[in-house]
Amino acid sequence: MKRPFIEVLWGPGGVRLLLGDAAVLGILIAGIFALVMPKAADGQPARAEVESSGKAAATLNLAIDGVREIGGPLGVTRLEVRGGRVRVLSSPCPRQSCRHGGWIGSAGEMLVCLPNEVVVRLPGRLPGAPDALSR
Amino acid sequence: MGTVVQITVSHTSESEARLAINEAMSELQRSDDLMSHYKPESLVSKVNRYGASGKVQVGEGFFELLREAVSISRASNGAFDATILPISDLWGFDKGGIVPRNELIANKLAFVGYEGIDLDQSTFSVGLISSGMSLDLGAIAKGWAVDRAMEKIMSHGIRNAIIDAGGDLRLIGGRPGKGFWRIGVQHPREPGGLLATFDLRDTAIVTSGDYERFFIADGVRYHHILDPATGQPARGCQSVTVLAATAAEADACATAAFVLGPEKGLAFLRSRPGVRGFIVGADGTLHWSDEVIEGMARR
Numbered sequence: 001m002k003r004p005f006i007e008v009l010w011g012p013g014g015v016r017l018l019l020g021d022a023a024v025l026g027i028l029i030a031g032i033f034a035l036v037m038p039k040a041a042d043g044q045p046a047r048a049e050v051e052s053s054g055k056a057a058a059t060l061n062l063a064i065d066g067v068r069e070i071g072g073p074l075g076v077t078r079l080e081v082r083g084g085r086v087r088v089l090s091s092p093c094p095r096q097s098c099r100h101g102g103w104i105g106s107a108g109e110m111l112v113c114l115p116n117e118v119v120v121r122l123p124g125r126l127p128g129a130p131d132a133l134s135r
Numbered sequence: 136m137g138t139v140v141q142i143t144v145s146h147t148s149e150s151e152a153r154l155a156i157n158e159a160m161s162e163l164q165r166s167d168d169l170m171s172h173y174k175p176e177s178l179v180s181k182v183n184r185y186g187a188s189g190k191v192q193v194g195e196g197f198f199e200l201l202r203e204a205v206s207i208s209r210a211s212n213g214a215f216d217a218t219i220l221p222i223s224d225l226w227g228f229d230k231g232g233i234v235p236r237n238e239l240i241a242n243k244l245a246f247v248g249y250e251g252i253d254l255d256q257s258t259f260s261v262g263l264i265s266s267g268m269s270l271d272l273g274a275i276a277k278g279w280a281v282d283r284a285m286e287k288i289m290s291h292g293i294r295n296a297i298i299d300a301g302g303d304l305r306l307i308g309g310r311p312g313k314g315f316w317r318i319g320v321q322h323p324r325e326p327g328g329l330l331a332t333f334d335l336r337d338t339a340i341v342t343s344g345d346y347e348r349f350f351i352a353d354g355v356r357y358h359h360i361l362d363p364a365t366g367q368p369a370r371g372c373q374s375v376t377v378l379a380a381t382a383a384e385a386d387a388c389a390t391a392a393f394v395l396g397p398e399k400g401l402a403f404l405r406s407r408p409g410v411r412g413f414i415v416g417a418d419g420t421l422h423w424s425d426e427v428i429e430g431m432a433r434r
Binding site for chain 2: 094095096097100101102103104105106109110112114119128129130131132133134135
């Protein structure tokens with residue numbers, strides 16, 4: 001009986017792997033990702049997605065403290081990551097509503113600076129979390 | 136509208152849901168084009184420019200909104216007042232904020248008063264009784280826009296949806312499998328924190344708080360919810376949350392109750408059929424309009 005295999009095009013002539021080998025390779029890759037990629041714990045997201053003027057501008061690793069500058073039409077919005085949370089540290093907008101929003105650290109939370117067109121989202125949704133927020 | 140709008144829809148057809156969302160977004164944009172006093176071509180700006188020299192035809196929809204605004208102004212003894220713009224302009228909350236001199240506030244208060252809105256139903260037109268007056272529908276128009284957008288959603292046969300315009304919410308139906316939407320209410324003193332959550336369906340819920348737009352000068356916090364009687368930020372509350380059948384009513388009632396303060400604010404909310412809510416007083420104490428809403432809250 002012909003043993004099942006998958007074909008991987010990698011280099012001249014490609015490489016043929018038996019299905020069992022592919023499964024082992026897959027587990028190895030997944031393990032490496034699990035070690036390298038930032039982890040989510042207790043519903044806390046591992047990263048923050050940042051948009052500027054409607055386009056993806058950055059992904060912040062919430063495990064690494066620091067300050068990131070994001071450009072917008074009014075100037076630079078400075079985002080601070082600390083202890084798994086993120087906040088707007090400074091903004092060129094007049095109302096400073098984004099800065100007043102304080103820290104966010106839970107899945108589904110969002111910071112928005114409309115004038116400077118910067119949006120920070122924490123992906124996901126906690127089980128039992130509100131569908132919407134009245135504020 | 137100066138805010139982020141999120142629309143959540145549950146429907147059997149994704150294409151129909153997307154079409155409905157697009158129409159609702161367009162409706163929100165149209166409403167903003169009519170109502171924003173920042174836009175020179177809006178109906179509100181036209182009334183502000185020409186209303187004192189003659190009535191401006193505004194159409195039935197806008198007319199009905201103004202009539203509701205005047206009705207809520209009267210019911211709240213002017214705590215909600217759509218003619219507050221001359222005062223809010225002085226405070227400049229949109230430009231970082233400045234504490235105006237008392238004489239300036241006193242001068243501008245002469246131009247504040249909903250009684251000066253002249254409504255003519257026979258022609259759906261609006262005038263202002265003096266040239267210094269001007270309209271700011273910010274405390275009701277966002278809710279009104281949300282209501283109109285929800286009508287668009289419902290016209291597509293959708294029965295489960297949320298429209299969230301910067302925290303002004305209108306809900307129909309509920310999350311599939313649950314039958315309700317879980318709604319959080321922002322804690323007024325803990326950014327990102329929840330004061331309470333509710334399981335709701337088929338209602339509007341709006342919160343007004345002193346944390347939304349404010350500036351600090353000489354250690355004092357000045358927020359944007361102004362008392363039309365004094366021209367100063369109202370000081371009786373940290374936040375007010377109102378549930379009502381429409382977002383427009385919830386929006387205006389939240390502002391009125393905030394200005395009135397906990398005691399009179401609750402009496403005002405209780406006086407309106409189908410309206411309930413709760414107030415966080417200046418000292419952080421929670422005041423509920425009735426036991427039903429208190430019982431619904433998860434804290």
